[in-house]
Amino acid sequence: MPRRLLRYSELDLSAWDTCVNQAEQVVPYAQSWWLQATAGRWDAVVEIGMKGEYLAVLPLPVKRRPWGREVYQPPFTQQLGAIGVAQPGSVFPYWLNVMSPIGKLAESYGKLYTQLNDSNGLPQRLANSYDEILTYERRITYHLPLTPSYTTLHAGYAADYRRRLRVNAEAAQPLAVTATSNAEPLLTLFQQTKGPAAGLGRTHYAQLRQLIAAGQQHKQVTLLEVRHPETGELLAGALFVLFRTRLVYLFAAASEAGKKASAPLLLLDAAIQQHAGTPGLVLDFEGGMIPSIARFFANFGAAPVPYAALSFTQRPWYLQWLR
Structure with missing residues (x-):
């Protein structure tokens, strides 16, 4: 199957989204509308089928720098990496295992940093020239499968979380979670x-x-948001994205009063309750590198899931003498 490095102007975005929507890896961040919002333009390594369809893609968001084109991880885009469906005779699923294709990109880009998706696994190094320029970092997110019933999921919360939820439910004016369309x-x-x-x-x-x-x-x-029942003050809010079998806890904030009232706990519990019992659905907490945040997620019964970040830096020719 032909494999090509394409610039943004050469990409077929309809074929791109079909590939992302049908891929074995569930990566909401790789949808064309998402990348258009966060990166604007991107290059990609694409494996193209006999009929011009995209069998697999490797998104490469780019910026122009004085030393050349640079691949970077856009904001609000936790994971990208290799995305596609294994085909007979396809070598794409093995790219990230040998890491050579990432290393070969040094020929086209002066600098690269990309976070793979958790389905790509952790790459293995080989004794080749690309290992000299590639750096690999192990990162962590937290996942909670939502296939079980809410009763089962609730029982998996930390005891303190269950107590806080009970206290709020029994309050004279319990805090309530409501949906909104206004993100401001x-x-x-x-x-x-x-x-x-x-x-x-x-x-x-x-x-x-x-x-x-x-x-x-x-x-x-x-x-979703939680407001004070009397004043209407916003205590906490959260943004979730649902794509195929992945529910992403993308963005959230809480005031000090909201934290004391356990408003962030109420938001996540509401999302879990809404989607509990959905076969195959996974809540991705989209974080866990900070210990305190990791504990917060783990207290919902979520488990750590590793994914990889790969990078290389090539100095411009006039700085190659530096050591």
């Missing part, structure tokens, strides 16, 4: 709380707004 209050709350530490600028928020709008158009986005 959530973005404002994030800017007021996590924003400065997260280092997000105007461009990032513009990309996120575009991503949310596109996700709503494709009916994949759910926005």
Whole structure:
């Protein structure tokens, strides 16, 4: 099967989305509308079938730098990597195991950083010239299968989480989770709380707004919030994306009052309750590299799942003498 490195202008986006929608790997971030919102343009290594269909793709979001084209991981895009369906005679599923195709991209790009999807597994190194420039990092996310009933999933929560949920349910004015279509209050709350530490600028928020709008158009986005029953103050909000068999906890924020009232717990519990009992569906908490956050996810019964980040850096020719 022919395998080609294509520029954005050469990509058939209809064939691209068909491939992503049918692939063995479930990667919402690889949908063309998602990449258009977060990266704008991207190159890709594509395996093309006999009828011009895309059998597999490897997205490569690019930026132009003085030293050349650079592959990077766009914001709000946790995983990309190899995506496709194994075909007789296809070598694509083995690319990431030998890592050679990633290394060969050094011939086209001055710098590369990409996070593979968790279905790609952790790559194995071979004794070849590409190992000299490739760096591999093991990263962690957390998954919770939602196939079991809510009763079963709830029983898997940490005892303290079950107690907090019970206390809220028995309160005179329990906090309630409601759906909304307006993301602006959530973005404002994030800017007021996590924003400065997260280092997000105007461009990032513009990309996120575009991503949310596109996700709503494709009916994949759910926005939930918890407000104070008397004042209407937003205590916490969360953005979930549902794509095929993956529910992604993409973005969230909570005020100090919301944290004390366990509002983030209520949001996740509501999403779990809504989707519990769905065969094959997995909740991806989309994080876990920070120990405190990992504990928060694990207390829902979620388990750590590894995925890989690959990178290389080629100095421009006039800096090759540096050691």
